[in-house]
Amino acid sequence: MKIGLLSDTHSYLDPRVFDYFADCDEVWHGGDVGDESLLDELEAFKPLRGVYGNIDDTAVRRRLPLNLDFEVEGLRVFITHIGGYPGRYTPRVRKLLDEIKPGLYICGHSHILKVMMDKKRHCLHMNPGACGKHGFHKMRTLLRFDVENGRVENLEVIELGLRGKAD
Template identity: 30%
Template sequence: MTVSVAIISDTHGHLDPRIIEIIRGCDYAIHAGDICGEDVLAAMQPKSAMVIAVAGNNEPRCMVDFPLPAISELTLPGGKICIEHGHEHGHHSPCHDSLREKHPDARVIVYGHTHKMVQDKSALPWVINPGAAGQTRNHGGPSCLVLSANDQQWDVQEFKFES
């Protein structure tokens, strides 16, 4: 059985409607921090209704009444995804080696913070960043990733929209 996971980050209070549609087509959804609004989480409606979200470095100021974990994980067929915002592994460019050392049992590590889409498959675990799914510093338009996973194979598809 193959499952799909929509992966987003850095919405900063606004989730692009085109990304909402992608999330609705997936089994699960992940938000890697800097959510900045409970309405963003409410708009994330994957098929299973399971949304995994972690706190970003901006959450203490904008989601005081809705505490989130710093790190979370999702177990899928064939492995585990570990999720964190990434800002504690280097401010402007989180260190992928540091992330890999912290989560050695993961198959994929998801982080946000930089607002730049990245797929580092040079070593295991893979380290991926969906870019920014909102309007803030989205480098030309909102973006997200969709991971498809089964026991044998995992694939990541990129989605980038015009502003």
């Protein structure tokens, strides 16, 4: 299964997302969607899984949960918007990771692209960075990867250009 992962759109969806994710089976969103119409665009394009973020209004929060916990291709996945990363988890997320025991943990919020193993929990952490134009990040980024036999394979980082520019 091929996954397109994005986060922190903040109401801006770069049209190239549709090209980069054309071969994906699903799109996953790590929160801070912004305008609800962005969800409509993504749902019309591919099956969508996502969580709401701290900037999202009640319309988005009615459509997306705070946390997602699911299994795909033998891999248990946990997604939430604010949660930290290995060694720096929020207390709420640390507790959930210890209960759920996912093989893949995804969050957004920081606008910092980060992929790293939590060796203690045997869990891969991913934050796709931010692909929207608002925030302090320099480069707008996405992740694309495959999930096969309980593992993440063929991980790619996609750069969309500098934050202030819609290329």
